[in-house]
Every structure is written in C-alpha cells, then in structure tokens.
Amino acid sequence: MIPFNKPFLIGSELKYIEEAVKSGKISGNGKYTQLCHQFFEQKYGFGRCLLTTSCTDALEMAAILADIKEGDEVIIPSYTFVSTALAFVRQGAKIVFADSYSDNPNIDLDSIEVLITSKTKAIVPVHYAGVACDMDKIMELANKYHLLVIEDAAQAIDSFYIGKDGIKKALGSIGHLAAFSFHETKNIISGEGGMIVINDERFTDRAEIIWEKGTNRTQFFRGEIDKYGWVDIGSSFLPSEVIAAFLWGQLENLDIIQKKRKLLWEYYYQQLNPLANLCGIKMPQIPDYATNNGHMFYIQFATLEERTKYIERFKKQDILSVFHYISLHSSPYYSLKHDGRVLPNSDKFTDTLLRLPMYYELSETEIDAIVNCFLEK
Ligand SMILES: *Cc1c(COP(=O)(O)O)cnc(C)c1O
Numbered sequence: 001m002i003p004f005n006k007p008f009l010i011g012s013e014l015k016y017i018e019e020a021v022k023s024g025k026i027s028g029n030g031k032y033t034q035l036c037h038q039f040f041e042q043k044y045g046f047g048r049c050l051l052t053t054s055c056t057d058a059l060e061m062a063a064i065l066a067d068i069k070e071g072d073e074v075i076i077p078s079y080t081f082v083s084t085a086l087a088f089v090r091q092g093a094k095i096v097f098a099d100s101y102s103d104n105p106n107i108d109l110d111s112i113e114v115l116i117t118s119k120t121k122a123i124v125p126v127h128y129a130g131v132a133c134d135m136d137k138i139m140e141l142a143n144k145y146h147l148l149v150i151e152d153a154a155q156a157i158d159s160f161y162i163g164k165d166g167i168k169k170a171l172g173s174i175g176h177l178a179a180f181s182f183h184e185t186k187n188i189i190s191g192e193g194g195m196i197v198i199n200d201e202r203f204t205d206r207a208e209i210i211w212e213k214g215t216n217r218t219q220f221f222r223g224e225i226d227k228y229g230w231v232d233i234g235s236s237f238l239p240s241e242v243i244a245a246f247l248w249g250q251l252e253n254l255d256i257i258q259k260k261r262k263l264l265w266e267y268y269y270q271q272l273n274p275l276a277n278l279c280g281i282k283m284p285q286i287p288d289y290a291t292n293n294g295h296m297f298y299i300q301f302a303t304l305e306e307r308t309k310y311i312e313r314f315k316k317q318d319i320l321s322v323f324h325y326i327s328l329h330s331s332p333y334y335s336l337k338h339d340g341r342v343l344p345n346s347d348k349f350t351d352t353l354l355r356l357p358m359y360y361e362l363s364e365t366e367i368d369a370i371v372n373c374f375l376e377k
Pocket of ligand 1: 053054055080081083084126152154155180181182193194
C-alpha cells in the first residue's frame with residue numbers, strides 16, 4: 001500500500017516532548033515555543049512569529065488584526081481550502097472570489113484589480129503547492145488601493161519569491177501578515193499546528209494580546225508591565241508545549257526534510273515528464289519568480305473522466321491519489337452569496353487536478369510503481 005501521506009518522526013520529537021513534561025510546564029509559550037519563534041525569525045527574516053494551534057487559527061487571528069468587519073470585502077482565490085475564506089466570513093466579511101491562472105492554480109492577478117471596490121480591505125493570496133504568487137504585483141495593488149495582504153502560506157514553508165529587484169525573499173515575509181500550517185499533511189508537521197507571522201509592526205502588540213485570550217500576559221512575562229489583565233478580544237490561539245516540542249524536533253531537521261522532498265519531487269518530474277504527452281497529462285509549472293519546496297506533486301488531466309479513471313487505476317494497485325479543492329464559490333455554504341461570476345480555471349482545477357503520494361519517507365522505488373501505472377494500457 002502506498003498512502004497519500006504519512007506522518008513521520010525525524011529526530012528528537014519524542015525526547016523533547018518528554019523533557020517538556022518533566023520540566024513541569026506543558027501549557028503554551030514556554031521554552032520550545034520560543035525556540036520555534038526564534039528559528040523562524042532568524043532563518044527566514046520573518047517579523048514577529050507566534051505559534052498557533054492551526055493555520056486556520058492563524059488566519060482567524062489575521063482577520064481580527066486586519067479589523068475586518070461586517071460588509072468589508074476580502075479577495076480570495078476560489079481554488080483554496082475552506083479556512084482561507086472562513087476566517088474572514090467569521091468577521092462578517094463578504095468574500096469576493098477570484099479565478100486561478102489557466103496554467104497554475106494560484107490567484108490570477110490580472111483578474112483582481114477590477115474586483116477592488118471602496119469596501120475592499122484585504123487580498124489573501126494562497127501559495128498553492130508552495131509555489132509563490134507574484135508578490136511584487138500583489139504588493140503594488142495593495143499600496144495603490146491601501147489594502148492589507150495576508151499570505152496563506154500554509155503550504156509554503158521554505159519557499160521563496162524572487163522579486164523584480166532580483167532579491168529572494170521567503171514566502172510569508174512579504175505580506176503584512178502570513179499564516180503557516182504544521183498539519184500532518186504539510187512539509188514540517190506537529191499533527192495540528194500553525195503560525196502567524198506579523199511583518200507589519202503596527203500589529204505586533206495587539207497580536208500578542210489576541211494570542212493570549214485578550215490579556216497582556218506576554219508583556220507581563222517579559223517584565224514590561226507589573227500586572228496583567230483583560231485588555232482586548234482574543235482566544236486561546238497558542239499551542240501547548242507538547243506540540244511545540246514536537247515541532248522543534250522537526251525544525252532542527254528542516255534542511256534534511258526539505259532536501260529529501262525536493263529530490264523526490266525532481267524524481268517524479270523526471271520519470272513522468274517523458275510520458276506526459278502520451279498519457280494526456282499536464283506537468284506542474286513553476287514560474288521564474290518562484291522556487292519549489294517539494295510540498296506537493298500534482299498533475300492535471302484533460303477531463304474529469306480521465307482523472308477518475310486514473311484514481312481507480314491507482315486504487316487497484318493500492319496507491320492512494322487524491323484530488324484537491326472544490327471551488328469555494330460553488331460550495332453549499334457560499335454559492336448563494338457569490339455574485340454569480342464564472343471562474344472557469346478554478347472549476348477546471350477542481351475537476352482535473354490530481355495529487356500523487358508525497359511524504360518524507362516515500363522512496364524512489366515507490367515512485368517507480370506509481371509511474372508504472374501510467375504505462376498500463
Ligand atoms: C492546510 C491548509 C490550511 C489549513 O491549515 P490547518 O493547519 O489545517 O488549519 C489553510 N490553507 C491552505 C492553503 C492549506 O493548504
């Protein structure tokens with residue numbers, strides 16, 4: 001059996017969890033949480049980092065920080081996970097869905113300027129498969145119309161954007177705010193887990209408060225104030241030290257994990273590319289301004305029927321391949337609120353994109369077995 005995803009241990013995850021328990025503190029914001037924060041701030045040039053219990057939570061924090069209110073509009077790709085939209089819907093926002101490019105699931109930036117109105121507050125680009133959106137273009141639009149940019153970088157750890165100035169910047173370091181996921185299906189895992197990155201200092205103090213149930217406890221522990229209390233809205237967004245200890249065991253090995261995933265991705269590409277025409281599949285495209293972080297190996301079929309045929313074919317060989325998002329603009333929850341614009345590229349990826357097994361412990365032999373399924377008559 002080749003599963004689609006498989007959680008893995010790579011280093012001292014279990015040892016660190018044990019240490020955390022024995023230290024007598026496993027609630028949040030302890031030693032391991034702080035090690036993780038420092039790691040990200042130093043390695044990727046992120047602003048203030050705060051671990052959260054999920055990327056969904058990080059996006060909810062971002063929506064609160066962006067002060068999204070009833071009637072505000074937020075521009076989001078339709079081809080994304082529910083959480084990207086949900087965070088803003090909970091604040092009362094109207095979601096304005098944008099289409100994907102025809103050759104890449106990322107938000108089509110040529111289609112969004114006409115969607116901006118006086119009510120638009122934010123754009124939420126999703127770096128699908130860890131492949132960067134064109135951030136120069138997004139930041140230009142945001143500056144022109146005074147919008148906030150919240151990167152949904154759930155899949156984009158250790159991936160970069162190369163700007164017009166030639167400078168390589170980590171995804172998650174460019175927007176005003178960004179959200180990452182450490183869900184077991186992502187590159188770096190802690191079961192459930194996430195992180196918000198605050199690159200715009202205007203939001204840092206408030207972020208720490210919202211993170212700690214609306215209290216100024218973080219400032220108190222730094223010795224900046226002599227008692228703490230309830231000062232704002234918030235929630236319990238911070239994870240326990242058990243989660244942070246697991247994550248730290250992974251982060252220490254991030255370069256090893258990333259090297260392996262990128263090798264697996266390259267191997268898939270080399271093996272499948274010569275068969276692409278024969279099998280009627282489109283290979284993933286990575287624009288010049290983006291890097292590949294080996295998050296996902298996806299291909300595209302010509303039709304839904306073709307994709308279904310291949311899913312069945314894989315299943316017979318005990319190989320699990322899975323399709324991905326179903327356009328949010330046509331979801332049971334939001335379709336009646338959507339303004340009726342057709343988003344054909346998003347629908348096309350809904351019907352034809354297929355993700356092949358991809359995880360740290362996958363082997364080249366297993367990839368060979370997967371690729372062999374394409375050769376069957
Ligand atoms: C995984 C994912 C999320 C949600 O992450 P959780 O940590 O499971 O909340 C949000 N957006 C995108 C694009 C994702 O891939």
